Amino acid sequence: MKQTRKTISLVVLPLLVIALFMSACSKNQPSGSGGNEASASNAGASATANDGGNAPADLKPYKLKLVYEGPPQADEAMVEDALNKILTEKINATIDIAPIDWGAWDDKVNLMIASREPVDILFTAQWNGYSKNVAKGAYKELGDLLGKYGQGITSSLDPSFLEGSKINGKNYGIPTNKELAFAGGVVYRKDIADELGLDMSTVKTAEDLDAIYKVVKEKKPDMTPLYMQGGSFGQLTEFDSLGDGTIPGVISKEDSDTTVKMMEDFDIYKRYLKLARDFFQKGYINKDAATTQLSSGDAYKGGNVFSTIEPLKPGKAAEIANAAGIGGKLDQIYLTGKTVSTSETAGAMLAVSTTSKNPERAMMFINLLHTDKDIVNLLNFGIEGVHYTLSGDVMTPTDKSGQYAPGVAWELGNQFLNHVWNTEAPDKWEQFKAFNEGAKPSPGLGFVFNSDSVKAEVGALANVIKQYQKALETGSVDTDKVLPEYVAALKSAGVEKVIAEKQKQFDAFLAAKGK
Template sequence: MMKATKSASMLLMLALSSTLVLSACGNSEPDKTEEPVSTTDKTETTATDTNKESEPAKSDLKEYKLTMVYPGGTQQDEAKIEDEINKYLKDKINATIDLQPIDWTAWEDKVNLMIASRDPVDIYFTAQWTKYAVNVGKGAFLDLGPLLKDYGQDIVKTLDPVFLEGSKINGVNYGVPTNKELAAQGGIVYRKDIADELSIDMSKVKSIQDLDAVFATVKAKKPEMTPLYLLKGENFDAHYFGNFDALGDTSVPGILLKDATDTTIKANYDTQRYVDTLKLTRDFFVKGYINSDAATTTTMNKDALKAGNVFAMTAALKPGKAKELETELGLVGKLGQIELNEKTVSTSETSGSMLAISTTSGDPARAMMFINLLHSDKYLNNLINFGIEGQHYTKNGEIITPTDNTKNYAPGAAWMFGNQFLNYVWNSEDPDKWEQFRKFNEGPKVSPGLGFVFDSEKVKAEVGAIVNIDRQYQTALETGSVDVDKVLPEYKDKLLKAGVDKILIEKQAQFDKYISEKK
C-alpha cells in the first residue's frame, strides 16, 4: 500500500535538515520579507482573511449534512456546539454537521465495523497508529488530490509540504494532516501535587527504571492510588515511548529504532529494547504499581487521571502537554510532565493525526470545504475545540480562561482538527506556547527510515492474520498483565505461523531499495 518516492523523500530531508524551523511553527507575527515564512505566519495571515475566491457561492450549493467520526468521549454540551457550528456552516458552505465521537477504547473495533458495513460517513479521523494504511487498502478513503486542488487551497497554503508529502501512500494523499508539532517524544504525565505532598523529587527521574522508587513510595503512602495507569496503546512499549519506527502503519510488523542508525528491520520480539521493556513493565505489574485491569480496561487514561486515584500515565509529549490536560481534566496546577526518551522525527509523525474523506461520502467536495475551514477559519476552529465564548470560556486577546461550564465541553481534541496554530491558549498555559512548539521542532534525532513508507500489498493476507493475533497477545504483554517468559514465545510462534517472516523480508527488500536509490 505505501511506498515513498525518491522526490518525496528528498523534500522531507531538505525540509528537516533546516532544523525543522519551517515545520508547522514560527514567529508570532507575519514575516514581512520574501523569505520563506513559517506555517504559523502563513496561518495567521490566512485566518484574518479567509480565501474568499476558494469559497463557492452559497447559492450554488444544495444543503448537505456532514458526518464526522473521531475518537473521544461524548461531551455534555455537544449538541449546543453542533447548533453553533451549523449556524456558521450554513452561511459558509450551506452545510450542517453531525459530530460522532467514539470512545477511545471502542474506537478501533467500531470504525472497522463502520468501514466494513460501508456506513454513510463523510469524514473519519485516521493516523498511522490506527490502521491508516490498512483502511486505505480496504478502499475506505478517497484520493484527496483533486479535492485539495479544488477545495483545499487554504490547507495547501498553510500546511508545511513535509506533512502532505510524508503522509502519502503510493504518491497519493488519503488524509489531510493536522497542522501541529512535527517532532515526537514520549514520557509521563503525573500528579505534581501528590509528588510534592509525598516529597518525591521527580527531577531525579531520567528513565523508566527510575520510576520504580517513585511508584513504590506512592503505593506505600497512598495505597488507594494507582501509581501507573496503562492500557492498550498507552504503555512503555507504545511507538512514541520506545521510539519505534514502523515505517508506515504500526499494525504491520517490522520496526527500526528512530534514535539509532541500524537499518535492519526486526520484529518487535527480536528488538531488545521492546523485550526489556516488556519485562520491566511486568515487574511493575507484579509489584502492584499498574492497574490490574490494564489488559481489558475500557477507561481511557485521561479519564482515570481525572477521577483522582491515578498518579501517572504514559503520554506522547509536546511543550505544555500537562498544562493542556490540566484544563481539560479540571486539574489546574496539579500536573507535571517528564520526557523519558530522545526527541525524534520520522515519516510517521507526518501522518500521526489526519482527517480522511470516506468513499461513502455523499458530497466529498463539501467534506473538503469543511476540512479547509478547520485549517483557515479561526472562529470555527476554536468553536469545535473549545466551545462557545462566554459560556465555555472567556477571552482576552488570544488567552482564554475557563468558566464553570468548561467541563461540559472539553474534548481535548485540538490536535485532531485542522490547524493547531489557530487555537487560543488557556490562561494556565505558557502564553508563548506556539513559540515553544517551534523550539520543540528544532534538532530532533532523525530516524533512518525518514521518507520511507512500506507498501504491504504483496503481504496483505499475512498482515490481516497478524492483526488478529496482536489483539490476543499484544496488549496483555505490553501492560505487564502476563508472564513475559511464558507468553512471548507463544506470541512469537503464532506470528511465525501467520507469516511474519514474509512481511519482514518484503519490508526489508523495499527499504534496502529505497536506501540505495537515495544515495
Template sequence: MAQWQLFRLTRGYPWVLLAILLIMGGCASSNTNESASREGTEQVGNADSAYTLKLIYTGAAQKDELEVEAAMNDYLQGKLEARIDMVPIDWGQWEDRLNLMIASRERMDIIFTAHWNKHAVNVSKGAFLELSQLLEAHGRGILETLDPLFLAGSKINGGNYGVPTNKELAAQGGIIYRADVARELGLDMAAVHTIADLGDIFARIKQAKPDMIPLYMKQGETFNAHYIGNYDALGDTSIPGMILKDGKHTTVLPNYETERYVETLRITRDYFLKGYMNQDAVTNQTMNMDALRAGNVFAITASLKPGKAEEIAIYTGLVGKLAQKELNAKTISTSETAGAMLGISSTSQRPDLAMAFINMLHTDAYLNNMLNYGIEGVHYEKVEEGIIRQTARTSDYHPAANWMFGNQFLNAVWDTENPDKWDSFQAFNEGAHVSPGLGFVFDSTPVKSEVAAVVSVDRQYLNALDTGSVDIDHVLPQYVEKLKAAGIERIIEEKQRQFDAYLHSR
C-alpha cells in the same frame, strides 16, 4: 434534525423516537419543500437545504455537542453550502465501529485517521480518496500554511489520503504525573530519565499512599507504546517490523528481536508484580485521562509536547497539580507527519465540500476554536486576544481533541497555560532526531493474508505482554511461535525489501 441526532437524543426511549419520526413524516407530506433535506446541494447559505458533512472522529460524546453543532452551522451559513454533523466514537469502540462503517460503505465525509491507527490498511481497502486535486481546487489555505514536510511525510505510494493537522513535528514520550503529590512526598523527579528510574518513585508512592495507583496502564497506553519506545513501524503500527526512530540502523526487526522492546517487557512485568500498576490493566477500558481525573492515580503514559500537562489538567480538573516528564529523545518520523489527519471518505457525495471544510479548519480561527472549545460566553470566556478562561459549563463541551482538527496554531490557549505555547511548539521541533524511515509507508498488499493472521495473534497475546500481566519467560516464547506460524517472517522480508528500495531511491 438528522435521524442520527434524533437517535442520540432519544436513546433508550424508542417510543419518543417513533413519535417524532411520525410527526416529521406528516410534516414532510404536507410540505414537500421541507423534505428537500440536508443531502441536497442547494444554494450557499440555505442551512436547511445544505449538504450535511458527517465528521467521524474518536473521542467521548459531549453533553452540549448538539448546541455547538447548531452554532457551527449558523456560522457556516453564507460561507459553505454545508452543515456539520459531528459523530464521536469512544476510543474503546473506534476500531470495530469504523471497520463496520467502512465495510458497509456507509455514507461518511470526513474521518479522523493516523498512520498509527491503521491508516495504510484503510487506504488499501479504498476507504479514503486521494486528495491531490481536491487540495489544489479547495485546499489552497492548507497548502499555503502547512509545512510541506507534513504532506511529503504522509504520502502512501506517492499520494495523500489525509490532510495532517498543523501541529508540532517532533514527538517525545513520557508520563504525566501528579506534581502536587510529588512535592508532598519530596520525590526527586529530576533524577528520572528512563522508565527504569521510575521504580524508586513508584515504591515511595505505594508505601506512602497505599490507595493510590502509582501507574495506570491500559491497552495501547504502555511503556512499549511507540511514542515511548521510539519504535518506527514504517507505517501502520499494527503491522510487524520496526526500526528505532532515534537510531541509524535500517534493518527491519520483529518486536521480539528488538532488545529495547524485550527489556521494556521485563521492566513492566517487574512493576506489575510489585503492585505499582493497576492489576486489571489487560482488561480495563477506562481512558487514561479519565483514570487520572478519578484522583487515585499518580501517573499515566503519554505522548508529550510543550504544555501537554496543562492541557490534561484542564480536562481532568487538576489545574496546577500536574507535570510531565520526558523519558526518551525527541524524534521526527512518519508517525508524526501522519500522526493526526482528516481523510475524506470514498463514500462522500460532496468531497469538494469536505475539503473546503477541512481548509476552513486550517485557516478560520473562529470555526476552529468553536469546534475545539465550544461557544464563546458559554463554554469559555475570552480574556484577551488568544487567551481564554473556563466557565461553569466548560466541562459540558471539552473534547480535548485539538490535535486532531486542522491548524493547532489557530487555537486559543487557556489562561492556565503558557501564553507563548505556540512559540514553544516551534522550538520543540529543533534538535529532533529524524528517523531513517521518514516518509516511507509499507504497502502490506503482497502479504495481506499474513498480516491478518498476525493481527489475530497480537490480539491474543500482545496486550497481556505489554501490560506486564503475564509471565514473560513463559508467554513470550508462545507468542513468537504463533507469530512465526502466522507468517511474520514473510512480512518482515517484504517490509525490508520495500524499505531498501525506498532508501535506494532517495
C-alpha cells in the same frame, strides 16, 4: 478509492529532511503555520466557499458526519448548533460530530469501514491503521480535492506534512498542523508529588519510577501509581514502524541500522515488557489495563491516577490537565530524545471516506479547520462565554468547561490557530517551534509501507496482535511464558513474509535517496 497501487515510489521525498528543518526553523511564525493567522483565516473563509466557483448560495444543503477518536461530550449538541450557524453561512453545511471513545475505536471503526457505513470525514494516523485502511479502499485519494478546495491547507501547512504522509505519492489524509518532533515520557500529578515530598528530578529512566511509585502506593493506597490503557511503555522504545504502526516490522530511530525486524526481537522492547510485568505485580498498574476502554485523559478526571506514559511535546501535561478539569496539577518529564519520522508527519490526519456522498464539502470543511480560527476553536474547546471565557487568546475555564472538553485538538485542523488555557504557557506555539529544532530524523522519514501484496497476512496478524499484545505490554501476563507463544503465533500468521516485503520496499526507498 479501491485500486491496485504500484510498489512504493522510488522518488519519494529525496529532500524531505532538509525541507523539514529548513521550513520549521526559518519561518517567522510557529513551525508548521504559514503566514499571518488572521489573513489565513480570512482567506480560507472566503476561498473555501468560492473554490471551483461555488458560493454558499450555489451549494445544496448537506450534513457532514465527522468521526474522530475521543470521548463523547455532554454539550456536543450545543456545540453542533453553534458550528452549524457558521458552516451554513460558509459552505451551506451542517455537521454531526460523532466521536468514538478510545477503547472502542478500533472495533467500531473497523466495523464502520467493513460495512461501508456512510461517513464523510474520519480520523486516521500512521499508528492507527492508515496504510491498512488505504489498502482496503476506505479513504479517498485527495489530489484533485486538495487542489480545488484545499488552498488554505496547502498555504498554511508545512509541505513536509503532506509529503511525509503520502502512500505511493498520493495523499489519503490531511495532517493536523502540529509539532513535527517526537519525544516520550511521563505525565504525573505534580500536586501529589509535592504533597508526598517526591523528588521527580531523580527520574531519568522508566526504572527510576519504581521508587516513586512505591511511595505513592504506600501513602496513597487508593491511587493508581501508573495508569495504562492497553500498554504505554512503547512510547519510550523510539521505534519507527515505517508508515503504519499496526503492521509488524520496525527499525530503531536511535541508530543508523536499516534492518527491519520484529519489535519483539529488540532488547529495549523486552526490557519494557519485563518492567511492565514487575510494576503490574507490585500493584502499580491498574488491574484492568489490558481491557479497559477508559482513556488516560479521562482516567485523570477520577482523581485517583498519579501518572501515565505519554508522547510528549511542550504543554502536553497542561493540555491533559485542562481536558480533565485539573488545570495546573500535572507536569511532565522527558525520558527519550527528540526524533522525527513518518509517525509525526502522518501522526494525526483527517481522511475523506470513500462512502462520503459529498467529498467536495468534506474537503471544504477540513480546509476551514486549517484556516478559520472561530471554527477550529469552537470544535476543540466549545463556546466562548459558556465553556470558557476569553482574554486575547487566553482561555479561562468556567463551571461548565467539563461539559465540553474533548482534549483532542491535536487531531483536528490547525493547532497554531488554537487559543491557549490560562494554565498553559502563553508562548506555547513558539515553544513548539523550538521543540522541532534539533530533532534527529529517522532513516525511514518519508517512507510509508504499501501493504497491498500482503493484505491477507496483515489481516491475520491483526488478530494475533489483538489476542496477545495488550496483555503483554501492560504486564498482565507472565512475560517469560507468553512472549514466546506470541512470537510463534506471529510467525504462523505470516509475520516474516510481511517484514520481508517491508524490507524490500524500504531498501528501494533508501536506494532512491542514495543511502
